[in-house]
Amino acid sequence: MTQMITRAGQAISQITFGTMQFGGTADEKASRAMFDSARTAGINHFDTAVGYTNGASETILGRMIKDKRDDLFIASKLGYIGGTGRQNLADQFDRSRRQLNEDAVDLLYLHRFDPETPLAETFETLAQLQSNGLIRYIGVSNYAAWQVMKAQAVAKALGTKIDAIQPMYSLVKRQSEVEIIPMADDQDITVVPYSPLGGGLLTGKYAAGGTGRLTEDSRYKARYDQAWMHDTARELTALAAELGTSPATLAVAWVKTHPTAPRPIISARNATQLAPSLAAQGFDMSPELYAKITALSVAPALATDRLEEA
Numbered sequence: 001m002t003q004m005i006t007r008a009g010q011a012i013s014q015i016t017f018g019t020m021q022f023g024g025t026a027d028e029k030a031s032r033a034m035f036d037s038a039r040t041a042g043i044n045h046f047d048t049a050v051g052y053t054n055g056a057s058e059t060i061l062g063r064m065i066k067d068k069r070d071d072l073f074i075a076s077k078l079g080y081i082g083g084t085g086r087q088n089l090a091d092q093f094d095r096s097r098r099q100l101n102e103d104a105v106d107l108l109y110l111h112r113f114d115p116e117t118p119l120a121e122t123f124e125t126l127a128q129l130q131s132n133g134l135i136r137y138i139g140v141s142n143y144a145a146w147q148v149m150k151a152q153a154v155a156k157a158l159g160t161k162i163d164a165i166q167p168m169y170s171l172v173k174r175q176s177e178v179e180i181i182p183m184a185d186d187q188d189i190t191v192v193p194y195s196p197l198g199g200g201l202l203t204g205k206y207a208a209g210g211t212g213r214l215t216e217d218s219r220y221k222a223r224y225d226q227a228w229m230h231d232t233a234r235e236l237t238a239l240a241a242e243l244g245t246s247p248a249t250l251a252v253a254w255v256k257t258h259p260t261a262p263r264p265i266i267s268a269r270n271a272t273q274l275a276p277s278l279a280a281q282g283f284d285m286s287p288e289l290y291a292k293i294t295a296l297s298v299a300p301a302l303a304t305d306r307l308e309e310a
């Protein structure tokens with residue numbers, strides 16, 4: 001697998017830190033404390049998007065990265081709103097660079113698939129940014145595997161390639177196992193999964209009557225509304241108690257232990273919340289524990305219907 005590297009030539013960390021909460025549930029002081037603990041733990045890969053918290057995520061992150069830019073790997077995303085046409089990408093990339101106060105980013109993602117815009121237009125725009133030295137790697141997020149393969153053919157014809165994919169992936173959202181992760185493995189695409197805690201569900205706090213994103217944001221409530229998901233969170237919490245660790249540590253470690261070694265994006269509203277997710281970095285999960293945790297959730301159906309005969 002080709003490694004993505006910082007400008008200074010360091011491999012990206014296996015754990016990624018997501019800044020979607022900067023300027024939202026995390027004020028600048030809490031954001032700074034999380035950034036510092038992520039750096040202390042050896043994380044060099046930071047994820048943001050042009051639209052997060054109306055631009056505050058990039059603005060706050062931009063202030064933190066100035067003095068060590070070459071040692072860091074900064075990823076942003078465009079096109080969640082307004083599509084991936086040439087003009088929208090150009091406008092949003094300029095906005096992103098102003099917010100970050102940076103000329104270039106290391107990895108630029110398309111935030112979601114845009115069925116209205118020809119892939120040639122989108123990828124010509126990205127290839128141009130890359131040849132102008134304004135982005136180093138190309139990524140896509142929330143794409144289906146067939147959409148990646150279609151886009152990859154276009155990118156390759158332009159002399160470039162998709163380097164990274166950012167799908168949702170956790171113990172309670174396992175669809176990526178069926179097509180996306182095997183496709184990425186085959187295509188030498190780095191997988192950087194988001195929401196490894198299921199938006200906080202896998203901390204176990206909701207079973208204990210706690211509040212947070214799933215009680216405050218209707219999109220997240222809908223995403224994790226199935227009873228079996230809450231059962232999984234309860235069982236993971238009981239297992240963590242048995243093992244003397246935190247369910248969040250197990251949830252993040254489970255994502256990174258997939259045989260293809262994805263690079264989960266962790267995040268939180270403060271450094272105290274972040275600590276158990278960070279602890280996943282040093283958590284070596286045995287094959288037996290990996291299998292036990294995997295069995296706590298519903299496995300997605302296989303990609304073709306005759307595989308049970310194999």
Ligand SMILES: NC(=O)c1ccc[n+]([C@@H]2O[C@H](COP(=O)([O-])OP(=O)(O)OC[C@H]3O[C@@H](n4cnc5c(N)ncnc54)[C@H](OP(=O)(O)O)[C@@H]3O)[C@@H](O)[C@H]2O)c1
Pocket residue numbers: 017018019020021025047048111141142166193194195196197198199200201203205211212213214248265266267268269272273274276277
């Ligand atoms: N590409 C995309 O479409 C996309 C979508 C979503 C996220 N992302 C990226 O992925 C990153 C991570 O996603 P995510 O924030 O959804 O990840 P997550 O790890 O599934 O959820 C993080 C949230 O869980 C709660 N939490 C975390 N630790 C906790 C603890 N110890 N105790 C109690 N609650 C805790 C906090 O929310 P509350 O306290 O508010 O409950 C925190 O903000 C984002 O920052 C962003 O960079 C990308």
